[in-house]
Amino acid sequence: MADISRPSWLSDPLLASPPLLETVGENGPPCQLAQDNTATIISLATALDMALCFNPQSQDAWASIRQYSAQRGEARAAYLPNISAGISRQQQQSRYPASSRQMDTSITTDSRYASLTWRLLDFGGREARLQAADHMLSAALASRDAIVQKIMRDVIALFFSAQSAQAEREARAEGKNIAQEILTMTKRREAQGLAAHTDSLQAATALAKAELELARATAHADKTSLALALQLGLPQHRMQIPRIQAADVSRYQLIQKDLNTWLALASEQHPAIVAAYAQWQAAKEQYKATRADGLPVLDFSHSRYLNGRPNQELSARQSRESVTGLTLSIPLFEGFGRHYKQQGALAQIAQKEAQWQETRNQVLHDISQTYSEATASLHTLEASGRLLRIAEETMQAMQRKYAMGLADTQEILNAQAGLADARQERVRTLAEWRSAQLRLLAEAGKLRLHDVKSIPMNIRSGKTGPSSGFS
Template identity: 30%
Template sequence: MLVHAEESIWYKEGDPLNTRIETLPRIPEGYRGSGSPCAQLDLGKPLTLAEVADASLCNNPQTSEIWASVRVQAALLGVAKSAYLPTITDNVSTNSNVLIPESGTRRNPSVNLSNSLVASYLLYDFGNRNANLENARQLLLSASASQSSVVQNLLLVATVAYYQVQANIAALNAAREAERAGEESFKAANARYRAGVATPADMLQAQTAFAQFTLARITSEGNLQIAYGNLVNVMGLPAQQKVELISTANDAPATILEDVSSLIEQAGLRRPDLVASEAQVKAAQAGIDASKAATKPTIFVTASNSVQDGSQLSSNNNSTLGLTLSIPIFAGYAPTYRIRVAEATADLRAAQRDRLRLQISLDVWNAYQNLRTALQSINATKVLLESAEQSYRVALGRYKAGVGNIIDTLNAQSALASARQQSIQARLNSNIARATLAQAMGALDSAMIQSLPNASIPSNN
């Protein structure tokens, strides 16, 4: 899923100042705008989570947008580097004079050709170029880190959408199973009513429960279609595109939870948005230096060669070499306020970085606690589901044997349907919590996606 940035076609098209070496070493492979071809997605077969993630990186417009912003900053870095090179201009002009004396006799015109070649180089500017170059370099680093952050966020959204579809498939299966059980209870109550051993109330209560389960099944079908629409939208496909997912049933893998303080510390080093924020602070600090240096003198060295050639005049060839000292004296206090803007911007970026660092610690803490809760809930719902299944079988058997009542049967049936839904939700929460914790730590990447199960919701067939 990841390749070296210098393999991108965009860099090969022309980068004389080597701005590619200033970018982060890794970029997503194959998504629109990167220059690498996207892997062909076969929508005719069930898709794995990794394939969904790759398609999202390849087709989602967010990746094209962030890649374009990185290219903008890389080009601006090239502009900053170009200030260290001389500028050369060639000025060519021509004019002709036609002299007509009083005698009326026309003479040949006089044609003058002038060619002036001027080279200029900035010798010293009190660090203005250095500050501008550092500012551009840090902004490129920020854009590259923001690219990684966008990629991780998109991977998380794709992962959540994938598991939402899986959960809704399982919820629909559970709803169909509950509807089937409701129909069985209704048939049993109706048979006993026709045999004269049950009251009309028993039959009507069972029929009502059956209708409610049918309604729940219809709702689940609608929710599944919405989940499919959200998934293909993340993948950059139209909402009506039909896709099928791998339905292999695996239990959610056990996750060893480390010390939460260690996880928060790791997140402070790995989160790409924090890296981007740090780069923004350094860029703002370089902006202060650039604003201050802009108020200082500059020294240029210039060289020129001028050639004038006339058809009836002698040619002239003049060469000059000189130094130019430019001293700013007064600019209406604009430089003073530019420095104030730069200083306030640096304070703003520093405050935003500190706020983000606090938010990261909260993100990791919440994701850690959610994962702990989800893993414990899986074990609890497993016991709940087993006991609910046994309770329903006993209650239905007693009712069919004529020693139980319809209320106990319907209550056990409802408890079983609820237990199935809770089991589905616990497994969904577990998968999403693992991906969320990885994203909160800045570690949601190709390897993490591959480690997640394609489907952790058991079938009810």
């Protein structure tokens, strides 16, 4: 929608907009990324930038901030006088029949007027509405932060799910290659009379199973990649994500607080809780404003009229008139309407308090669950590293023994299955560890892009050992 051009000082003369809007603009921070981004590899930080740029929820949050900024400006405007003026030209013609012996008349009058009204006293109604507008603007700002945290948390979950599925597909492809090599070697041994035909059948069965698992892993990888692409607004074929890289776990532990510290931090600073609390306080102020509507108000008025008042009978004589007055309005009875309006405002206070409690409980529950996942992920990550090292050493040893005829087909197949499972577990635990750390910060409302960049996301295969030792 095109903006109507106006002087800059008229865009916000009462300084109702928060400083954030002055910094980033009315529509939020400008996006530095094009939605048809053609980069071959999209990092997590880039994915978060794109989601925050193009997600409709983020744009809706900025619109809410502008809306409540306007409401605050409207509440501030109630303290200022209202000035109005008008000008008119009226002509009156009177025609009489000749028998009446009266002369026709024609009167043309130019009249002007100006009036000023100013509310001097209202027993707190304007102040309550201004406080309510301030609280609602604070709630909109906090809600925007909460939406940002939610978007980042969702993108992180989708990103690591897609990254894990991609790594699982690669691991299954490597397992298929190993199974193919085992089958080739077994058939060679069978032709030399060193293996039975049943060994070749077992190897062929293992290859078919590996191909089936690869097909399933490929379908799952495509599904997770599509979900992430839709979240970012990208065509699936344009998007690639970096592979998971094994990292030194001890260097990147972000869990430096105990659970009670995380809960206390979220209770005081989580934007969703802050927004719900601000809405509760706004409901209290709205009740005060509703109650003040039933109290007397005192208004000052001053008007000047030249050649009569508007809609007054015309006169051939010029006149000047000034009227100054104080008006005290006392509401007496409105059919109990205000009583029920106050009852509704009280119910809204109770509703907003319940919503605040519900939001607080949900946030603390999510933090407790994510903290447990993050803590457990550290232990499973270390265990998966040991498992992978042992499985790789076992596979290498079994490959050498099988090539020399010292191991049967079942032993090499068991070693291959163990290596495939170990690689899959390593990939899963790496993704769970990195995702849990960032999601914990997001659940606490403290995730920033700097935290994302501090987690290693290098483009490198998670494979740490040779896949084949066959000759």
